[in-house]
Amino acid sequence: xxxxxxxxxxxxxxxxxxxxxxxxxxxxxxxxxxxxxxxxxxxxxxxxxxxxxxxxxxxxxxxxxxxxxxxxxxxxxxxxxxxxxxxxxxxxxxxxxxxxxxxxxxxxxxxxxxxxxxxxxxxxxxxxxxxxxxxxxxxxxxxxxxxxxxxxxxxxxxxxxxxxxxxx
Amino acid sequence: xxxxxxxxxxxxxxxxxxxxxxxxxxxxxxxxxxxxxxxxxxxxxxxxxxxxxxxxxxxxxxxxxxxxxxxxxxxxxxxxxxxxxxxxxxxxxxxxxxxxx
Numbered sequence: 157x158x159x160x161x162x163x164x165x166x167x168x169x170x171x172x173x174x175x176x177x178x179x180x181x182x183x184x185x186x187x188x189x190x191x192x193x194x195x196x197x198x199x200x201x202x203x204x205x206x207x208x209x210x211x212x213x214x215x216x217x218x219x220x221x222x223x224x225x226x227x228x229x230x231x232x233x234x235x236x237x238x239x240x241x242x243x244x245x246x247x248x249x250x251x252x253x254x255x256x257x258x259x260x261x262x263x264x265x266x267x268x269x270x271x272x273x274x275x276x277x278x279x280x281x282x283x284x285x286x287x288x289x290x291x292x293x294x295x296x297x298x299x300x301x302x303x304x305x306x307x308x309x310x311x312x313x314x315x316x317x318x319x320x321x322x323x324x
Numbered sequence: 325x326x327x328x329x330x331x332x333x334x335x336x337x338x339x340x341x342x343x344x345x346x347x348x349x350x351x352x353x354x355x356x357x358x359x360x361x362x363x364x365x366x367x368x369x370x371x372x373x374x375x376x377x378x379x380x381x382x383x384x385x386x387x388x389x390x391x392x393x394x395x396x397x398x399x400x401x402x403x404x405x406x407x408x409x410x411x412x413x414x415x416x417x418x419x420x421x422x423x424x425x
Contacts, residue, residue, distance in 0.1 A: 226327040226399075231385035234358070236328055244328045248403065258406065259327060260388060260399055 158222070167238050169251055171216070174223040177255035178216035185209070226260045325381060327399065333365050335372035343418075344368055350380075357382030393420055 163171055189207065196202040217223045221230055225241045245253060253259055325331075339346075347366040352359045358379040365373040389398040394413040396405070405411040 228385060228387060228389065229326045229328060231387060232326065232381050232383040234326060234328070234379075234381065240328055244330075247330075248327075258399070258403070 170242050171223055173251045173254045174216040331375045331377050333373035333375040339367055
């Protein structure tokens with residue numbers, strides 16, 4: 157992913173919109189996981205719980221591209237530029253359409269979006285809540301970081317600690 | 325095509341109710357991937373519209389898209405009926421043939 161400074165000014169609104177959408181997606185996931193956490197609290201097992209978020213590697217820019225209005229452009233090997241994508245978007249109604257049903261970005265497709273996975277290795281179904289693992293909520297703003305930084309930051313937030321101590 | 329390019333060919337007149345044979349022929353300019361193509365619409369053997377698409381999809385990775393008959397699931401081919409998607413045809417489709425030459 158190119159550094160922010162290298163992105164032409166005319167393309168920045170496009171990238172900012174993609175970042176906003178991804179932040180919204182992460183926030184939505186966080187809210188849903190919060191419901192699970194609340195239930196664990198109610199069951200009295202939250203202190204023995206770790207939650208891990210498993211996200212794909214796409215971030216705000218699907219498949220390592222410079223953002224896309226249609227994931228299938230890349231999957232089908234159709235050459236294109238950000239300028240062409242922005243032009244197509246403008247003929248349909250502009251930037252606000254990104255992230256909505258008139259565009260097709262992989263990470264917002266309900267059939268392919270990866271929700272957090274809850275696993276209980278070796279503990280069986282009954283003990284599942286105690287095997288939940290959590291990645292720190294610091295992952296939310298990381299969606300705005302360049303890919304390299306994001307990877308490093310993510311690694312530092314992986315923890316086996318209790319969720320109540322890993323949330324900062 | 326994948327949102328980034330869109331072409332429209334339409335008949336000048338509305339197709340009257342009743343049984344009709346509708347054909348869409350697509351002729352690639354070359355066997356190369358991304359080749360341009362000429363698309364012709366015919367109703368009962370008579371040409372009613374045509375358009376030239378600058379390039380065609382070179383692969384067949386469909387992922388979230390679907391192959392539909394009489395309905396347009398996934399992203400709509402035309403934005404004209406976007407608000408009425410999936411725009412299910414309420415008539416009768418007796419037969420669909422796909423021929424490759």
